[in-house]
Amino acid sequence: MDHTLTGGSDSNIVSHESISLLEVDAIDIDYDDKYLYAACTDQHIRVFDKNTWQLVVELNTSDSDPLAVDVDAEQVYATCEKRVYVWKKGTWGMIGWFELSYQAITSLLRGDFFFIGAKEGRLVSIQKESHETSSWQLHKSDLTSIWSDDRIICTSTKKEEPRVWLKESESAPSELARLDKKGKGGIVTGNIEFVFVGSPSGEVAVYERTEWNLRETLEPKHSSMVSSMWASNHYLIVAHSSGTLDIWDTKRGDEVGSIELNGNKIAYVTADHDMLYVATSGGIFILQLKASGRPLDVCSEGPVIWQESLLKTSPYDVLEDSLKLERSGDKKYQDGLYHEAVVEYENAMQLLIDNTHALQEVPEERQQLTDELDTRLGKALLKAKIQEVQGLCHGILQLSEELEVRKRTDRNPDEVDRLWASAGRVIKESRVLADAQSNDMLSFQLTHEIDTLDTILTEAMTRYDTFRETINQAIALTRQISNEWHWMERKRTSLVERKEFLESSIKRISDALEEAEPEGEVRTILANALDEYKKLFEQIDWIISSSEPEHVFSNRDEASETIETLLLIFPKRREALEGIANPRDHEKERLRLISAIQQALESATSFKLTKAIKALENELSLLEPEKE
Template structure:
């Protein structure tokens, strides 16, 4: 921590927004977040209610930016634009190079792209320029009215002089602290957060190294925010470090356990943190008052920070400890863990104030660590028992029902959670070996491990039987599709279906009743039987006797007499047809009708009508011979 005249920084939670985001921007009224589900979300800063969801973008947005009237989202190949009044999309810029990062400043968008290219886009005219400034992908950008700073993972950061009509000209290479890192800056300084956790501060005159902010613990810096007075760094271990930039002293550390900080930005006393799980909005505090990191603050306020009472800190910590004790007694072990962690964090945040009472601070720290360890053990035992119940339930389901309603993804998730819990439990038990509860946790973890292995064997056997059934069904299905593509006869297809039905029936006999395999095979068998029955009906329909056109003598007599009355007219009209082929076609049609009439007359033993029809047939045949 800093020296005796440095203020101690703590924080108060403001709100937690349950969306996973990678970048954040804000204006006077709204907070904007680029979310992993390809949407830009907008919240009101007045009540933190969700105002709008903008999107969906073609790929996950890399960055979000705003100006007076528009919202911008940079994706790999596009920059999307929305209107702030209507929240409607107005269009997008197409990018010639794949974006990695971006920054909006004034009238220009600066895109850090692959292959070391910097892309400049004029917002209103969409005029685009690009220059290759590095050999590898540009991963971090910072700019203001005069300069633009770029950085890659393989090369040292560089500072460029902006030139709206030409390529940027190089001003400096910030190579004092090695390669890579993330960039930040102010009107007086350029800052580089390094993979080693240091923050190199360069002046804006000669671009010489002014100082290096060295943390107590080495953690890579993921994101950096700075004013002329303070620096906030998001570290790889899920913490934020707050620094006094003028004095080069670390003022405090804020922890977000179990998350990874993706991006931070500050808004006076508020800090917006995009993590892997959510968006954390906190208020920075110093001496019980909000800390505005954008201003230096009045000297009287700064003096009051030096008078933080160690007794206030100890008393507040003890109160948190007692709350943890109450939660523990109620069996709310997870909640107790949070209270003990908050109490320890209180001690960490106020290390400066406790320098006068080192013995009491040490005793309270050891006491809290002991209680935290026990609460963690109890909490983990409950977690293990819950997972053990889920694993046993699945195993019993497979044993009794021979199937499970759990989706494969859910089963894999259960395996993963159980395996991770077993490993974590053994590590925790080893660390807390002096506590008898650690042995209970070890026993519970060993039991879960045994149950997990048994359940996995049962599930793998279950999946294997399903796979065998699916192989059979897919093979038959592929053969069937091949027969359809080859346009085989219906008789051939019916023979194939009968064979397939036999194969599935044999497999079904070997399957356990009501099992998942039985369900799969039964469904396929029903479908192929339906097809077989359908094709059988089509085939047999051609073999049935033709339906007679007439029902009795009276009906056929009437039809023949009607035909004979029209035939002379039809025969006479043949002579008027000049085209011989057309004439022959018409003659054959008349002959066909007469032949049907002759067959009907003979069928009903109408000799008189049969003779008359035969005479007409002979007359028509003679015409064909002419």
């Protein structure tokens, strides 16, 4: 039965036909040429024949419900919380399983690698053949949604903004971007041009895969949470938990259809050419998409121009609509919107290609318009690329000037690496385009801009490498001193030794500071370290000086007078000492007299009172106990 899509505008010309309803409670789906695989909530993977939609086999996960199902050419994978089970296709025998160190939440099979989104923001990567496993903590909270292609990995959690990572063959993914302009969390998917983030409010944020800017926000006519998304290079299918499917043309940003599933809560959606497989609370809906009564292959290449019908029968309609698109492209070109002009010219060209059958009666006009569009498209592509190259030149020059004038930059190394990579990619793409459009005079301008960018890039990279080298040297110096200082503290060396170390360290930093540029990050690093160690030195120096004995007398005369008085008193004290009968009291008094003489001796020595020193030493010897 054919159904017109509901909820759309007059431009919604897509219909669907209900093929079957598989009465299973599934949360995830995958498929191949023959079978549909459903991860069900009763600890089973169910396999259905795509010709008859009959159940073929049930695969038991035994200990827990599967979270996701994935298939490749030979095997079926079921991700559970602690394991990934593997079965052989055809025989359906279990091959074994992978043990997971982190509790899984979702999974994705991409090429030779199996990616697991796990608790605590961890991404687990498993090589299918060798079973070699790596894991990285990419977020602080549980990783709930992942999408990947050959180059990037997109991750999302419910509490943090989605992030984009560059795949690295032998190391952890490196962060490319944080998609934070439309709030936190959501479902992520993508294609060769865009990354899509479906939010709990129902909106879908569209980010360009060049500078990772927010291109637009797709706003549905309802506001229920996005529960699943599927994307090809030209279509985006958005599933809402309320039971609605929205179909978008990603090239034009238009909603081209909406399917209501009678309020069944949608858990997952995927597309198989003209077929949609939708896992809901009421079962798996098998739907066929159609346009103008014909199957609509949403996996196919080439943009669709959504008019009253996909295929036109009148050559005049085709020519008229193509000319309108051409004029729209011309206006955008004149306004300097070269990228937008490219889209209009491409759409016009595609309209001619899609309706070749209708233009057989007007071959000359078709060829003339095709040639015009080809010329305009070439110029728009060249101008768009020139604009992009000039923008990169400006950004790189700005960085280079920062390093030359300020001797520092606010950009972190990852941002600079992304700038270099972007410039390298644009240079390659631009050279290819300039060669392809070599007959157009704009190709000469593009070549000139490329050469300029190449020169600026080389100079900036050299300057930045020098800048980083000096910074690394400064950091290495301060880190070495810091490590040695902490070692001295752990070994509990004396304060005098620490003071000597700080003196030498301050000199080393001061020498390096003299060689540093008057302004810049190197000077800041060294100056901060110097201030820190000077403060420590002053503290320790004060502590040491405070612990040294203070002089009792302010001058030589005062000391001499006091010591002479003591020398008169000491003989009387010795006589009194002899009269003390109690041995304990006798010893106590003797030690008290010795202490007083020693203090006087220190003062006499300090002021170089030679006679007093001899007299005091004599008194001290008289108080020494007699040797037996």
